[in-house]
Each structure stands twice: as structure tokens, then as C-alpha cells.
Amino acid sequence: MQLKAGEYLMPPLAVLDAPANDACACDRPTSAKLSIDAALARAAAWASPVTDVDFLPLGAAAGRFLAHSVRARLSSPAFDRSAVDGYAVRAGAGLEAGERLPVIGRIAAGARGTRLREGEVARIFTGAPIPPGADAVVMQEDVRQDGNAIVLARPVHAGAHIRPAGEDVALGDRLAEGGARVDARLIALLAAQGIAMVATRRRPRVAVLSTGDEVAEPGAPLGPAAIYDANRPMLLALLEVSGCETVDAGIVRDDPREQAQRLSMLAERCDLIVTSGGASVGEEDYAARAAHLAGGDAEPLAMALKPGKPALVGRIGAAAFLGLPGNPVSALVVFSLLGRAMLARLAGSTPSPPQGLPVPLAEPLSRKPGRTEFVPARLLRENGMVRLALLSSNSARLQPLVDADGFAEIPADVAHAAPGTPAAFHAFAGLLG
Ligand code: AMP
Ligand code: MG
Numbered sequence: 001m002q003l004k005a006g007e008y009l010m011p012p013l014a015v016l017d018a019p020a021n022d023a024c025a026c027d028r029p030t031s032a033k034l035s036i037d038a039a040l041a042r043a044a045a046w047a048s049p050v051t052d053v054d055f056l057p058l059g060a061a062a063g064r065f066l067a068h069s070v071r072a073r074l075s076s077p078a079f080d081r082s083a084v085d086g087y088a089v090r091a092g093a094g095l096e097a098g099e100r101l102p103v104i105g106r107i108a109a110g111a112r113g114t115r116l117r118e119g120e121v122a123r124i125f126t127g128a129p130i131p132p133g134a135d136a137v138v139m140q141e142d143v144r145q146d147g148n149a150i151v152l153a154r155p156v157h158a159g160a161h162i163r164p165a166g167e168d169v170a171l172g173d174r175l176a177e178g179g180a181r182v183d184a185r186l187i188a189l190l191a192a193q194g195i196a197m198v199a200t201r202r203r204p205r206v207a208v209l210s211t212g213d214e215v216a217e218p219g220a221p222l223g224p225a226a227i228y229d230a231n232r233p234m235l236l237a238l239l240e241v242s243g244c245e246t247v248d249a250g251i252v253r254d255d256p257r258e259q260a261q262r263l264s265m266l267a268e269r270c271d272l273i274v275t276s277g278g279a280s281v282g283e284e285d286y287a288a289r290a291a292h293l294a295g296g297d298a299e300p301l302a303m304a305l306k307p308g309k310p311a312l313v314g315r316i317g318a319a320a321f322l323g324l325p326g327n328p329v330s331a332l333v334v335f336s337l338l339g340r341a342m343l344a345r346l347a348g349s350t351p352s353p354p355q356g357l358p359v360p361l362a363e364p365l366s367r368k369p370g371r372t373e374f375v376p377a378r379l380l381r382e383n384g385m386v387r388l389a390l391l392s393s394n395s396a397r398l399q400p401l402v403d404a405d406g407f408a409e410i411p412a413d414v415a416h417a418a419p420g421t422p423a424a425f426h427a428f429a430g431l432l433g
Helices: 005-009 013-017 036-045 184-192 231-241 256-267 287-293 328-346 399-403
Strands: 053-057 086-089 100-107 121-124 136-139 143-146 149-152 174-176 197-201 205-211 245-252 272-276 297-301 311-316 319-324 357-360 372-382 385-390 406-410 422-427
Touching: 036 297, 036 328, 086 100, 174 184, 205 231, 205 256, 231 245, 231 272, 231 328, 245 256, 256 272, 256 287, 256 311, 256 319, 272 328, 287 297, 287 311, 287 319, 311 328, 319 328, 357 385, 372 399, 372 422
Parallel strands: 100 121, 205 245, 205 272, 272 319
Antiparallel strands: 053 197, 086 121, 086 136, 100 149, 143 149, 297 311, 311 319, 357 422, 372 385, 372 406, 406 422
16 A cells, blocks of 8 residues: 555644643653563554454465464365375285285276275275275385286285375364464465365554655655665565555654654554654654654663664554664664564464574674674585574664575673574574565
8 A cells, every 4th residue: 555645744633632741651761671572572562463354265365364263174184095106905914025916996096996805906096095995005116017916025014105084184173373374384274174265364554654854765866965765665575575564654754743643644544653763762863752742652662682772662543653763774673573573463473582593603703792682694504514604784784684694693691602602593584574
């Protein structure tokens, strides 16, 4: 959804009516540095699950979140079937190598065979139902043809090469929880159940607004002290791949009243508003004040996190609010933590911190401890080993992000680490959706 330029300018009543000297979250001292887990919980608490349900054809549900848990309405597979191309046999207590058995039938996938008697076999193909009387399948590679019979090359035991009914799921099993993301795997599981329509939550509608007098629209001429807006396209892309409906809310100047107008207009149509820039407590930071002028609340959250200045979490009308720092890498890291927690809550699932996988560091590490640090890192593959090389970076540099495979997470208390020390690695593929 794209707003027309003129839409930004409507002065919503909420702004004009907002009491100017009311207590404002932005006047509260920034909380002492929070753990990342505590900050995630605080951020998520401002968002409420989207309750509207869209009943969609399964193929249109990719990227959505299930409105309810789903149970199996069939056992799958529904019948015992062959796992290989070969011969259905009656193994009983076991058959010896060298036994010669006549072939009395042929069962392709989709066909049904007739009952086997003692000593008889039927040609069978992968996916075909095991005929009554049979209790094993012999792979075609494990027999020798002898006229209209086969000779077993090895012993056969009951149950061999049969995929039993209900092996994947049994009738009534819980297939997925409400809030689960519908991806290709879940689509396959539901499709295998014959489920053609699925109840999903409406996609969260998320607005992205950039703030800052210096921030220019890509495509516009660049003034001498200006920078192009990198955050908004980045965040819009992140939200799109995270299954949100996005609202591109443009750029607004460092003016609390203008920002408040834009915010209160967005609050009427969005589940979450994400801003970048001006989220800290400096005299040129206006996001908290603007949220308040828009009739909302914004709580500064400081985490012992690098990169990442204080962020704002709160609510404006019915919309949750997330104010990100302006530096793009800080914005990305803070969004990946707090923004993801808020999106999880909107989707009706429980927020959890992103889980990194331990990968040994390639080089020694030395740094000032005290903050959990997310460092762009590259995976090096050498002699069958994977190691993590940390890239030189700072909160404003985008090139190291593009050169990296993900973030290495360095725990707050670590000052030195020897090569080979494992660090949690967050692949961009997972972190960015
Ligand atoms: P702030 O958080 O407003 O203090 O901004 C911190 C830094 O981020 C400043 O150098 C800003 O110019 C820069 N910045 C703010 N917004 C953006 C944006 N949308 N894209 C790229 N850089 C930005
Ligand atoms: Mg600024």
C-alpha cells in the first residue's frame, strides 16, 4: 500500500487535541540497560495479536500465520505402501536367500493388488498399496529373475521396505500450532491432508516512516548535507519478506508536530508503526515527543547492545510503535530483536530471541566488554571446517553487511577470545526472513 503525498498533510484531530504538557514517556529517564530478553518482552507487550482471520486457499497462504492450531484429519499415509520398486512378499517368520517364488500379479502406484498366498509374490512399485497377505517388500536389486518367478538374493524379514499407514501422522495429531508461519514445508503437510483452505491471521499492516532533516528520498537530488534514506527501503523489504502488508509512509522532517501528524494518521490504519531516526534522548531527537503529541506513549528501552542506541517501544491509538535508531546497522539489529518480537506477538506466537548456531572464530578477538555485540561476519570454509571471520564495521556502514553472511553475536562479558572459540552465528537468511 502506498500513500499519496497529500495524505501526509491532513492534520488529524488527535494531534491538535493532545495536551502539550502532559507526562510523556520521553520525559522519563531511559531505563537502566536491559538484557535483550527483558527488552524483547517489553517490546512485545505493546503489541496485540491481529484477530482478523483470512480464510485462504492453501497456495495463497505462504508467509501467513495460522489463526488456529491444525489437527490431522487423516492418517498419512492412509494405507501401508511400498517404499521401493520390487516384489511384495509374505515373509512370515522370515525367508531365506535362494528361495524361488512365483510372481502372480503386478501392482503399480494407484492400483490395488489381490491377496497373496503363502509362497507367492507380486511385482510392486513405489507408492503402491501392499496387497493383503503381504508383509514385506524385496527390492528389485535383491532378486534374480527366473522365468515367471524370482529368486531371493538375501534373506527377507517382515516389515522390510513398507511405509506403514500413519507413519507420518496419525488421525487427530496436531500438525502445527496457531501462530505458526505457513511455509513450503507446512503447505506440503497440509496439502498431504487434503486441506485446500486454511484460516490465517490477516497480515499485519506495518508502516515505515523515516525521520530527519538530512534524509532525502532516493531519486531526489542530494543536498550538500543530506544523505539518502537507506532505512525505509531496508525495513520495507524486511517486512515484506516477513509476511507483512507494508505502508510506505515516506520521510518526515525533524519537527515533532509534523511527525505527530504523520504518526496519528498512520495509527488509524496500521497494526505497527516503525520509525527510524531521532529515537534517542538528544535535543534533536523527536520521535518520543511526536508519539506523545499523537496521543500515544513511547517508552525508551536501552539494551546493553552494540550497535544500537536506545530505541522506543510503545503504542499510538491501536497501533504498536517502534522507534529505531537512525544508523542503518543499529536500525537493522534493533529491528531484528525488538521488531521481530512485536511481529511475533502480532502473529499470535510467542516472541523468542533469535537463535544463533555456534561457529568457531577464525581470528583472536579483543574488545571492550559490557555490551552484547552483533558483528557482520563471514563463513570461511577451509579443509572441511567452517570458521567465522569478523568484518570491520560500525553502525553506519552498509557495505560490511552486504559482504557478510550473517551476524556473529559476542556475549556482553567477553573481552578476549582465542581463535576456535565458538560464537553464535545468525545467518542473514534466517534473521532477515
Ligand atoms: P539519529 O538516530 O537520528 O541520531 O541518526 C543517527 C545517524 O543515522 C545519523 O548520521 C543520521 O543521518 C543517520 N540516519 C538517520 N536516518 C537515516 C536513514 N533513514 N537512512 C540512513 N541513515 C539515516
Ligand atoms: Mg536525527
